[in-house]
Amino acid sequence: MATLTINGEQHELDVPDNMPLLWVIRDVLGMKGTKFGCGMSQCGACTVHLNGTAIRSCVTPVSAATGEITTIEAMADDPIGSKVQQAWLDLGVAQCGYCQGGQIMNATALLKKTPKPETGEIVDAMAGNLCRCGTYNRILAAIERASGQEGEA
Amino acid sequence: MRTNDRLLLANVSRRRLLMGMAGGSALVLAARWDMPLASENAQFGAGAMPGGWVDDPNVFIQIDSDGTVTIVNNRSEMGQGIRTSLVMVGADELGADWDQVKVRQAEGDHSKYGNQNTDGSRSMRHWYEPMRRAAAAARLMLEQAAASQWGVPVHEVKTQVHKVVHQPSGKELGFGELASRARELEVPDRNALVLKQDNELRFIGKETGLINGKLESPHPKAIDGEDIVTGRAVYGADVPFDDLLYAVIARPPVYGATVRSFDDAEALKVRGVEKVLKVEGTGQPAGFSPLGGVAVVASNTWAAMEGKKALKIDWNLESAGENAGYTSIAYRQSLEKAAQSPGKVVRHHGDLDRALESADKRISATYYMPHMAQAPMEPPVATVRIKDGKAEVWAPVQNPQATRDTVAQRLGLDTENVTVHVTLLGGGFGRKSKPDFANEAASIAELFNGRPVRLQWSREDDIHHAYFHAVSVDHLEAGLDGDGNATGWLHRTLSPSIGSLFAPDPKHKGEFELGMGFNTMPFDVPALRLENPPAPAHVRIGWFRSVYNLPHAWAIQSFAHELAVAAGRDHRDYVLDLLGPDREIHNLTVGDGWNYGENPDLYPIDIGRMRAVIERATSEAGWGKSVQEGRGLGLAFHHSFVSYTAIVFEVEVDDQGGLTILQADIAFDCGKQANPERIRSQLEGACVMGIGIALQSEVTFKDGVAQQDNFDNYLIPRMPDAPKSIRVHLVDNPQEAMGGVGEPGLPPVAPALCNAIYAATGKRIRRLPVGDQLKG
Numbered sequence: 001m002a003t004l005t006i007n008g009e010q011h012e013l014d015v016p017d018n019m020p021l022l023w024v025i026r027d028v029l030g031m032k033g034t035k036f037g038c039g040m041s042q043c044g045a046c047t048v049h050l051n052g053t054a055i056r057s058c059v060t061p062v063s064a065a066t067g068e069i070t071t072i073e074a075m076a077d078d079p080i081g082s083k084v085q086q087a088w089l090d091l092g093v094a095q096c097g098y099c100q101g102g103q104i105m106n107a108t109a110l111l112k113k114t115p116k117p118e119t120g121e122i123v124d125a126m127a128g129n130l131c132r133c134g135t136y137n138r139i140l141a142a143i144e145r146a147s148g149q150e151g152e153a
Numbered sequence: 154m155r156t157n158d159r160l161l162l163a164n165v166s167r168r169r170l171l172m173g174m175a176g177g178s179a180l181v182l183a184a185r186w187d188m189p190l191a192s193e194n195a196q197f198g199a200g201a202m203p204g205g206w207v208d209d210p211n212v213f214i215q216i217d218s219d220g221t222v223t224i225v226n227n228r229s230e231m232g233q234g235i236r237t238s239l240v241m242v243g244a245d246e247l248g249a250d251w252d253q254v255k256v257r258q259a260e261g262d263h264s265k266y267g268n269q270n271t272d273g274s275r276s277m278r279h280w281y282e283p284m285r286r287a288a289a290a291a292r293l294m295l296e297q298a299a300a301s302q303w304g305v306p307v308h309e310v311k312t313q314v315h316k317v318v319h320q321p322s323g324k325e326l327g328f329g330e331l332a333s334r335a336r337e338l339e340v341p342d343r344n345a346l347v348l349k350q351d352n353e354l355r356f357i358g359k360e361t362g363l364i365n366g367k368l369e370s371p372h373p374k375a376i377d378g379e380d381i382v383t384g385r386a387v388y389g390a391d392v393p394f395d396d397l398l399y400a401v402i403a404r405p406p407v408y409g410a411t412v413r414s415f416d417d418a419e420a421l422k423v424r425g426v427e428k429v430l431k432v433e434g435t436g437q438p439a440g441f442s443p444l445g446g447v448a449v450v451a452s453n454t455w456a457a458m459e460g461k462k463a464l465k466i467d468w469n470l471e472s473a474g475e476n477a478g479y480t481s482i483a484y485r486q487s488l489e490k491a492a493q494s495p496g497k498v499v500r501h502h503g504d505l506d507r508a509l510e511s512a513d514k515r516i517s518a519t520y521y522m523p524h525m526a527q528a529p530m531e532p533p534v535a536t537v538r539i540k541d542g543k544a545e546v547w548a549p550v551q552n553p554q555a556t557r558d559t560v561a562q563r564l565g566l567d568t569e570n571v572t573v574h575v576t577l578l579g580g581g582f583g584r585k586s587k588p589d590f591a592n593e594a595a596s597i598a599e600l601f602n603g604r605p606v607r608l609q610w611s612r613e614d615d616i617h618h619a620y621f622h623a624v625s626v627d628h629l630e631a632g633l634d635g636d637g638n639a640t641g642w643l644h645r646t647l648s649p650s651i652g653s654l655f656a657p658d659p660k661h662k663g664e665f666e667l668g669m670g671f672n673t674m675p676f677d678v679p680a681l682r683l684e685n686p687p688a689p690a691h692v693r694i695g696w697f698r699s700v701y702n703l704p705h706a707w708a709i710q711s712f713a714h715e716l717a718v719a720a721g722r723d724h725r726d727y728v729l730d731l732l733g734p735d736r737e738i739h740n741l742t743v744g745d746g747w748n749y750g751e752n753p754d755l756y757p758i759d760i761g762r763m764r765a766v767i768e769r770a771t772s773e774a775g776w777g778k779s780v781q782e783g784r785g786l787g788l789a790f791h792h793s794f795v796s797y798t799a800i801v802f803e804v805e806v807d808d809q810g811g812l813t814i815l816q817a818d819i820a821f822d823c824g825k826q827a828n829p830e831r832i833r834s835q836l837e838g839a840c841v842m843g844i845g846i847a848l849q850s851e852v853t854f855k856d857g858v859a860q861q862d863n864f865d866n867y868l869i870p871r872m873p874d875a876p877k878s879i880r881v882h883l884v885d886n887p888q889e890a891m892g893g894v895g896e897p898g899l900p901p902v903a904p905a906l907c908n909a910i911y912a913a914t915g916k917r918i919r920r921l922p923v924g925d926q927l928k929g
Contacts, residue, residue, distance in 0.1 A: 019453075020455060023454055026390075026454070027454055028453065031384075032390070032393075033383070033384020033385065034384070035388070035579070036390065036454070036609070037530050037531075038864050039612060040863055042612075042865050043864055045530055072383065072384035075382075085383065088381075088382045089378050092830060092834060094232075094381045095232030095234070096232030096529070096530070096577070096580045097381030097577070098530040098531045098577075098580060099530045099579075100381050104382060122872075123872050124873075130864060130871060131530065132528060132842070132869060133530075133838045133842075134838035134839070134840065134841025134870065135838060136870070136872040137366075137841075137876070137878070138363060138837070141363065141366060150368075151366070151367070
């Protein structure tokens, strides 16, 4: 049995210890905002927060997910997450949108640690999140907007 | 009222008509409906597509008594923004308040919704006009309903935002209040419709949102925007079911191989695995059918994937024939060798041999573009439930009708008994034009009566078993006179054909493949010969965003730069000369019987428009400015999907060969623009994707097996690879018929970038991807 705390809610789950957190979230708990993209921590579509830090849920065994897990579904209630979401909407970042939940999770974790990151810090922090539509320039602009640094780059 | 300056359609050409609209005259559809609009002649455009076009307001627009306007979107949403842009076109013409507009995604049904094949950059150019007419008809019905309720003539009433007003009395009724009365009315004849004038429009053609890094004005909210940022948006794997089974498939490592035998003992021991079964392939050509293999069905995706790892499968490679010997290096060498000999001539004029022999200088070059996988962020996935002789499919497909037809055929059902629900697509790029994954899911679901089965592809599946972008070798030769002007031009292009997917390998490119920038090459050269020697296919070859325009533009635009260098001339000045005088080239005069399916009278290749985008991109980029050591500017341009794109990159290459892309200036002319905000986003995205094609992305084969697996060795651009700045310069040409948007931004990216690298370093790239060619 695994006990998971996701978005403040506790779940008792009968799943194998080595089952990746991604599939527990998606297939067992039915929360679909966290996406499968590569299964090997290469794309970031599956990014969630574990105790406030961005992690790749596709390579995190459920047994290692001890602590507070937060997913994209909870970002609207997060003061920084909601700012990031609004910046995404204001700047029309998303194209297909599939990766954007993971991008927002990663960006929010960055801004929680570094409220006013420099451009280079943003680029480094976001380098692990792929977007095949190629929205990177707007993602960067949206992170700057959410951190109150719009147009300073 | 709008009755004074009516412009009749039937007596004027379409191009003149559109100019009239731009000049402020209302459009009245003519009494005789025999003059097709831009895309609607039965021979061309939407009219020539399976299912054609539909403009019945009862199909596309529903107004509820609470005022909610629901507009049906019949095209697949894969990031191009069609669910916002096409619905916005309807809302604008109708007069709807954007906050009260909802979208319903059409299920796959050509007979009801017209053509839905979301491919070829056609959605807006084929559906703009039908959607406007459907909305204008609905608006007229609302006006008629109001007039009859008030007992006044209909010409005294006018629609304002989400309401109809009686101008003399000031009376008003909301759309919701009029809905039930309007619904009872006959749909007005097309000929009675009056479309809005440009100055009455609120959304169409309006610049909003982020423009080259600055938020100039808010854009109307994107239909799926909030759902995307909150994780609520429903993609292929997100449709909820109570009793879902999860499946994955181990497919043959080589195209055409089959399962000789398999051992599932270990797989069945994996917790959650419920069943292992063989999936029959249909051999070659594969079309949209499964490749075959062994499926593992489980209670969750991960269990299915773990079960697949535990399978032991004995593959029969003999059934793959020559494909089992397919190795990329040898194949490339064989094409390069074949490129030295004449091939099938597809266009020629003048005496090329003599032009080359008598030239002051002869230049030749051979270019290579590898296989690539589309690799949308959402890997292929489909859910199928078969119950009581009916099948339902939930899938992110670009071509829902083809999905419906092929699944029906596979299951032996009538098409009417197959329903295809189109989810959001987590990217498509041509991969999801092929519904093989839905057919795989259907084959498995047949064994689980009444239970939905979701087939999930892994990223490894996606890269190993893509419908690959064709390898291409392009060999060019030119003769220059004493002034450096090109007097002769030879181009041989060699690629496996997408035709090999559906029929015995034709080994030559088909008309639509050659028409993608090869025989439509616009340069004005006295002697020219274009040839297509044979090239066999050994893997599934398929559409990849902009398709064969990629290698054609890459080779032609690189070679034109090489000629400018050889002539000692400025690249821009040189290519403007090479294009020759402003003129309109009819596709048939250059041996192209396709023209992207469009009417050549409306969509010629317009050299003046090509020139204009080149001039715009170069001037915005500061072409000719002095740059520091290690920096350079590069230009390329291309006509594709009946639109015009030119790109200038400014790059810096450091001593270690490290490349930084400082800026991209993209000039784009797609004629009339529907939603400039999403046009910009498409051009920005194509720029980034094209950078990956230039620098990183390659799938190679050894003994028929793809050598790349996932994003650790199949590289696509990441944020650090993007230009520091991308600026999109839209050339506003509202009098011209609407062109494509999703694909035309891609083809000139790689050659522009490689030309910039040359300008910065003197290093000529002739083999993609650039990879580590700049190091050492």
